[in-house]
Amino acid sequence: MNHQPQIIWKQIVPGGCHWSGIIRRGTTLRLTDVDGGANAAVLFFNQEEKLERYNMADTLKSQHTFRLTKGHACHSDMGRIFCCITADTTGWNDTVCGLSDTDMIQKKYGTARFQEHRNQMFRSGLDGLLIELGKWGLGIRDIVANINFFSKVTTDTSGELAYQSGHSKSGDYVDLSFVMNTLMVLSTAPHPLDSKKPYQPGMVNLELFNTPPEAIKECLHISENIRALHNAQNFYCEGVK
Amino acid sequence: MNTSYLHTSPFNPEHAVIDEVCAAGEPWVKQVKQGQTFRIVDLEGNQAVDTLFYNAHNPEERYSAADTINRQNKLYLSTGSRLYSNLGNIMLSITADTCGQHDTLGGACSAESNTVRYAPEKFPMHSCRDNFLHALAHDPLCRELGISKRDLPSNINFFMNVPVTEAGGLEFADGVSAPGKYVEMHAEMDVIVLISNCPQLNNPCNAYNPTPIRLLIWD
Ligand SMILES: [Zn+2]
Numbered sequence: 419m420n421h422q423p424q425i426i427w428k429q430i431v432p433g434g435c436h437w438s439g440i441i442r443r444g445t446t447l448r449l450t451d452v453d454g455g456a457n458a459a460v461l462f463f464n465q466e467e468k469l470e471r472y473n474m475a476d477t478l479k480s481q482h483t484f485r486l487t488k489g490h491a492c493h494s495d496m497g498r499i500f501c502c503i504t505a506d507t508t509g510w511n512d513t514v515c516g517l518s519d520t521d522m523i524q525k526k527y528g529t530a531r532f533q534e535h536r537n538q539m540f541r542s543g544l545d546g547l548l549i550e551l552g553k554w555g556l557g558i559r560d561i562v563a564n565i566n567f568f569s570k571v572t573t574d575t576s577g578e579l580a581y582q583s584g585h586s587k588s589g590d591y592v593d594l595s596f597v598m599n600t601l602m603v604l605s606t607a608p609h610p611l612d613s614k615k616p617y618q619p620g621m622v623n624l625e626l627f628n629t630p631p632e633a634i635k636e637c638l639h640i641s642e643n644i645r646a647l648h649n650a651q652n653f654y655c656e657g658v659k
Numbered sequence: 660m661n662t663s664y665l666h667t668s669p670f671n672p673e674h675a676v677i678d679e680v681c682a683a684g685e686p687w688v689k690q691v692k693q694g695q696t697f698r699i700v701d702l703e704g705n706q707a708v709d710t711l712f713y714n715a716h717n718p719e720e721r722y723s724a725a726d727t728i729n730r731q732n733k734l735y736l737s738t739g740s741r742l743y744s745n746l747g748n749i750m751l752s753i754t755a756d757t758c759g760q761h762d763t764l765g766g767a768c769s770a771e772s773n774t775v776r777y778a779p780e781k782f783p784m785h786s787c788r789d790n791f792l793h794a795l796a797h798d799p800l801c802r803e804l805g806i807s808k809r810d811l812p813s814n815i816n817f818f819m820n821v822p823v824t825e826a827g828g829l830e831f832a833d834g835v836s837a838p839g840k841y842v843e844m845h846a847e848m849d850v851i852v853l854i855s856n857c858p859q860l861n862n863p864c865n866a867y868n869p870t871p872i873r874l875l876i877w878d
Contacts (some may be wrong), residue, residue, distance in 0.1 A: 474724070475766020475813050478829050480775050484764075485827035495788075497771030510827060514734070514764065516725020519747055559809045561745060563725040573823050577734035577760075610729040646775045 423448075423627035431458075431606050432537075433619030436546030438553060438603040440465050441626070443654070445579040445596040446504065446633065448625045449600070451568045454588040456620030457609040458567040459517055459543045461560075462492060462500040474513055474563035484573070486511045490515040491637045491646065492594070498650040500600050502637035504629070505593035508586050512566040515579070517543035518610045522624045526608075527617035536603060538634055540617050546605030549619060568590050568622075570611040581611035586620075595629045597650050664737035667766035668755035668843045670877050677876035683869035684785055684858030686794035686803055689876065690715055691846045696754065696877045699854075702816045703836035703870035708817040709767045709787045712742060712750050712792040715849035718804045720744045724763050724813040734823060735849060736761040742844070745812070750850055758836045762819040764829065767791065767811075768859050777861045787814075788814065790855035798852050809830040816857075817842050819864050833863035 424648050426445065430438045431455065441447050464470035473495035481490050488506040491499040500570045503511075523542045530540040544561070551560055568586035571579050637643045672678060676695075683706070691697045692715075699708055714720035715836040726743040728734060736742070738756045767787035774782050791811055795801045818836040820841045823829050857868050 419834075445717075469808055473766065473772075473813075475764060476769075476772045478764055479766070480772070480831050483827060484823040484829045493772075493775070495769065495771070497769070497773075497775045514725060515729045516723070521747055522876070558719050558745065562812045572825055572827070573734055575822070575827065577823070579728070579732045579734065611732065642775050645779065648779075649771070649774060 426626045426628070429624040431504050431604060431622045431624060433606050433621050434541050434617065436605045437555070437624070438550035438601065441600050442601055443596050443599050444516070444587060444629055445602060445626050446593050446629045448591050448593050449567055450591040450623040451570065451586045452623055453589065453620040454586060454620060455584070456606060456622050457562050457569045457612065459605040459607065460567060461562065461564045461603050464596065465601050465603040465613065468554070468601065470494050471560065471562060472500060480646065481640055484513060486513055489636050489639065492565065493646055497646055498598060498653060499643065499646045500598050501591060501594040501596040502634050504595040504633040504636045505591065507535065507590045508568055508592065508651050509569040512565060512569040512571045512609065513591065515566060515571050515610050516563055517547065517605065519544040522610060527615060528531045530617065531592060541607055541618045543605040543607035546607055546614065547603050550603040566609050571611060579611065581609065581613065583612065595633050597634065597647060597654070622638045664739070664756055665761050666738040666755045667757060668698065670698070670843070672875055675875040675877050677874065679874050680871050681854065681856045681874060682871050683856055685856055687811060687854040687856065687874060688794050689852055690800060690849065691852055691876055693846050695846050696843060697846060697852065698875040699817055700839065700840065700873035701758065702873055703837045704836050704838040704840065705818070705866035706870045706872055707819045707859065707864040708872055709855040709857050710815045711811070711819055711853040713804060713806065713851045714744065715851050718806045718859050719770040720746050720748070721810060721812060722750060722815065728763055730877065734763060738762060739755070749847045751844040751846050753842060753844045758818055758840040758842060759794040760820060760835050761842060762816040762821040765816045765819055765821045766813045767855060773861070779842050781861065784860065785854035785858040787857050791853060794853055804851060812830065831862050831864055833866060841873040
């Protein structure tokens with residue numbers, strides 16, 4: 419995308435922090451890895467009925483993919499699309515490795531409490547999402563396999579995983595064009611398989627703009643996405659096209 | 660597939676405390692106590708067995724695909740694999756497996772995802788999530804635990820083959836399983852097992868023909 423879209427709002431999420439908010443359909447959220455090496459762990463919920471949530475299995479099965487990138491969509495467990503990935507300069511976002519928890523963070527990086535470290539304290543991905551979910555009346559029961567934007571994990575034929583360090587570079591970005599009103603929760607804690615020490619997770623910038631008219635077409639070369647988009651339109655009573 | 664994962668079990672079906680058959684397309688719920696051994700037998704081959712586990716004493720603790728994957732750095736399950744909970748605890752360990760590979764990614768079919776994956780007309784077809792929801796509504800163990808749709812995460816598909824390529828592609832290949840193949844696991848805590856014996860007619864995971872499974876538990 420060459421032209422600069424008109425930004426509606428922006429938000430900085432420092433490394434190791436967390437954020438949540440409602441993203442309206444018709445808008446696009448750009449996540450930017452400011453310094454390189456960031457991880458953005460994300461879950462999506464239907465704003466009106468939060469029992470409907472991002473579904474890893476349906477997303478992967480519908481698109482016969484293990485990674486997410488431009489041209490893919492993020493599917494709900496109700497046969498609908500939350501958002502289409504309409505730009506991605508990284509080419510690969512992890513779909514299966516989940517979140518770090520307090521134990522993992524402590525074993526890998528040690529402990530850094532607020533008392534001594536102020537806002538440089540160490541927070542896990544799970545705790546970040548639990549804090550954000552709590553703000554919307556949700557909790558541990560609502561945590562399912564999430565997307566890790568900016569992180570690349572490959573597999574060999576035996577299923578052995580390999581975290582690819584240095585994958586995301588400074589300025590890399592992913593555009594999520596929403597077709598449903600969506601509660602998004604986000605943590606910028608380190609990816610669970612990132613072996614890099616010390617605890618220095620990267621900052622992620624959020625910018626929202628109106629979705630360009632043609633953008634969604636990026637995802638409609640997959641017929642499963644056309645049907646899931648219709649299902650989403652039906653949810654908003656836009657009728658069958 | 661690595662054949663080094665193939666391990667047969669010393670347990671004799673005659674000594675099992677539970678020995679039941681679950682018909683194609685039906686749910687099945689039981690408690691497996693810590694220390695017990697639980698076996699699922701693919702009676703006719705190529706049957707996908709959609710399976711979830713819950714801590715029998717804490718409904719918020721349940722099988723987690725992401726924790727199982729990231730804590731072992733591995734996508735597929737076989738002998739030696741541990742099934743982790745969302746709280747990072749080992750729920751069960753796979754102690755024997757004559758199939759060699761089980762899927763962590765494919766999740767359950769649902770009426771809604773059938774409309775996306777196959778065609779809008781598939782909506783009325785029977786699905787695994789319908790099975791899960793039927794069990795949640797009727798089964799005494801599920802009702803006692805107090806779990807609902809909110810507590811349905813991504814499940815294991817025993818006997819299912821979902822190969823992922825190095826380039827990041829994912830396929831539904833047909834079976835690595837065959838009649839009589841089984842997987843057996845040791846319970847590390849008291850668990851409730853919730854199974855949907857998949858009624859899927861649209862893809863090779865069931866060889867387009869859902870069949871019964873056999874379930875055994877030993878003390
Ligand atoms: Zn199924």
